[in-house]
Amino acid sequence: MRWDIEDTDAQRAFRAEFRAWLAEALPAGWVEAVEAGDDAALEKVKADSGFNPFSWQGTIGRSPFSAPLWPKEYGGMSGEPWMVQVVRSELVRHRLPTVSINLLGVGLAGPTIIEHGSEAQKDRYLRKILSGEEIWCQLFSEPGSGSDLASLATRAVRDGDEWVVNGQKVWTTIAQFASFGMLLARTDPDVAKHEGLTYFIVDMKAPGVEVRPLKQLTGSSEFNEVFFTDVRVPDANRVGDVGDGWRCARTTLMNERAALAGISLDPVSFVGGVRRDPWTAFLEAVPDRRDPRVRQRLAQIYIESEVKEITAFRANSARMRGQQPGPEGAVNKVFNAEFNQRRSELTIDANGMHAVAWAPDDKAAESLAHTFLRARANTIEGGTSEVLRSQMAERILGLPRDPEVDKGVAWVEVKRN
Ligand SMILES: Cc1cc2nc3c(=O)[nH]c(=O)nc-3n(C[C@H](O)[C@H](O)[C@H](O)COP(=O)(O)OP(=O)(O)OC[C@H]3O[C@@H](n4cnc5c(N)ncnc54)[C@H](O)[C@@H]3O)c2cc1C
Structure with a gap:
């Protein structure tokens, strides 16, 4: 499945500007390898140039493209929400990291300092957050x-x-x-x-x-x-x-939810007209697809991944039209966390013994087990699924709030564990 949205004139111009910056900033041969779809050539450029996410963070972090919404005077562009989507889609297209190595700085601390910090704090901290220093x-x-x-x-x-x-x-x-x-x-x-x-x-x-x-x-x-x-x-x-x-x-916390929903979503953007194919990568991790029970679960995961992508598409296109993030933040966080767990459970089940006992140098098998175990944390980190469901019930569905037994009571008098 594939969706395309036409860029507006302003979006097209901004995309061209960012592509021109990438062509200058990336090691020689990178853009050509991406455009030719030549994975082997891209890997060689990466290896020859010693590319790593830390040095890349320094490069993009010193350009305004790493934070289009941040004020110009602190390293951003004082820009519009759609610019974030354009940058993201071009990063995906150029096979570059979409998540900063300083995720908590860029995603959480920066926006908090911008909104509530003093001028001296903005001056002192914001640029070094972006550069990853x-x-x-x-x-x-x-x-x-x-x-x-x-x-x-x-x-x-x-x-x-x-x-x-x-x-x-x-x-x-x-x-x-x-x-x-x-x-x-x-x-x-x-x-x-x-x-x-x-x-x-x-x-x-x-x-x-x-x-x-x-x-x-x-x-x-x-x-x-x-x-x-x-x-x-x-x-x-x-x-x-x-x-x-x-x-x-x-x-x-609001920014954390958005940052985590962004991570657990595959870094796909439909806006650039190009998307990675996480589905094929997932299928390759399920070696035996003849068992009807495995096939049923695969079909279920496929349906869920399409639902997930349509929700991401709606959120992206709303952002491209300049709308602020809506309640889909909590919905995405809960859905993505649980989806990731179901998906990794299937790969473990389908790989049988291979998924629980592997040769010491079998990195692919180790990575399957690691992904499965790490996914346990998805429904806890950044707010548990239970608590987010309660928030959705109250704020989206308008259901009554949970009783607050300590409302208005001095903290010192509240019983604590
Ligand atoms: C990988 C990972 C990284 C993290 N990184 C950070 C970090 O960098 N900084 C940081 O400050 N925190 C971090 N956290 C902490 C995270 O925010 C908390 O674990 C989370 O908010 C849950 O709190 P808790 O672990 O104390 O569980 P509890 O709040 O004790 O919850 C225990 C269980 O009770 C349920 N529960 C609790 N209250 C309710 C309710 N009102 N209604 C229904 N069910 C409820 C929960 O859903 C859960 O199942 C991280 C967590 C993980 C797993």
Whole structure:
């Protein structure tokens, strides 16, 4: 299936401008290999030029194309939502990464600083987020506070021009590599939970910050525990007003959902008229397609992948018409997470023993198992499917809200686990 939308004149001109920039910025032979559909030639250009996602982030991150919606003065274009779609479709077409290596910086911290940060903070942090020179992490979740994030307990106490932070965060993705973290901390325990929070930028190398990597089911250590012991954070690193942390955090969370929905979607855009074929790649991972039960599941996955793509198409075309992201953000996040789990379950089932025991050098089999195990996290990270379903019920379907037993009660008086 294939959909095409005609570019408007402005879109066509912008696409041409970005293509011209790519032709200059990419190693010699790259564009020609893409245009000829010659995968082997492209791999050779990549190998010969030593291309890697980190150096590429530096290249695109120093151009305005990496953040068309960010203000011009901080490395963006002060542009329109459709520009993001055009850039994305050209990146897919040129087989380039569509996700920044500094995803939490570009997707979450940047938009929050742009909306709530001071001029000095915008000046200090935004460009280095885009270039990938400074990696960011998100210090929100705690052992006792995940879905009910506003109940968190990490304390920040004012001491002159500084705040002293004590507490623990968990699930902190890439904290071990991060220069800075977005920290949500409790500055007033005597008011209701949402009202006593403040948002800070924390230097991850500051004395008293201890990062302990956690070993995951997959064997890798993507996320960490982070402990704060008398960590001193300058008041200049406060984002927004004291007590206004929840409002700033909501900006981060809304952007997180959109960023995660974008990742779990295959990086396909119909706007450029070119699309990768994730379906063929998936079929190749299911070697024996004769069993009728496997065929039924394949048909089901095919139907779901088409539904997923049509939803992405609707969202993309709305964005191309200049509309803001709508409720499809939560819908996409839930659907994509569960779809990814069903898809990886099928590849494991269909590969039988090969999927659970493989020769040490069989990278393809290892990757199947890794994908299956990693997919478990999709329905938890960035908001669980249960909690997002409740949000959809309330905000899209207009059903009654869940009872809030701690509404208006001072945080310090609420029973906690
Ligand atoms: C791979 C991964 C990376 C992550 N990275 C980060 C990160 O970088 N920074 C960060 O701050 N956090 C991160 N998180 C944390 C993530 O946001 C939380 O795990 C998530 O919000 C759920 O919180 P929890 O784990 O405390 O589970 P809980 O909130 O304790 O939930 C436990 C179970 O109860 C259900 N539940 C809870 N409340 C309700 C409700 N009201 N109605 C119905 N069901 C409910 C949940 O759906 C879940 O099944 C990451 C998580 C994962 C898996």
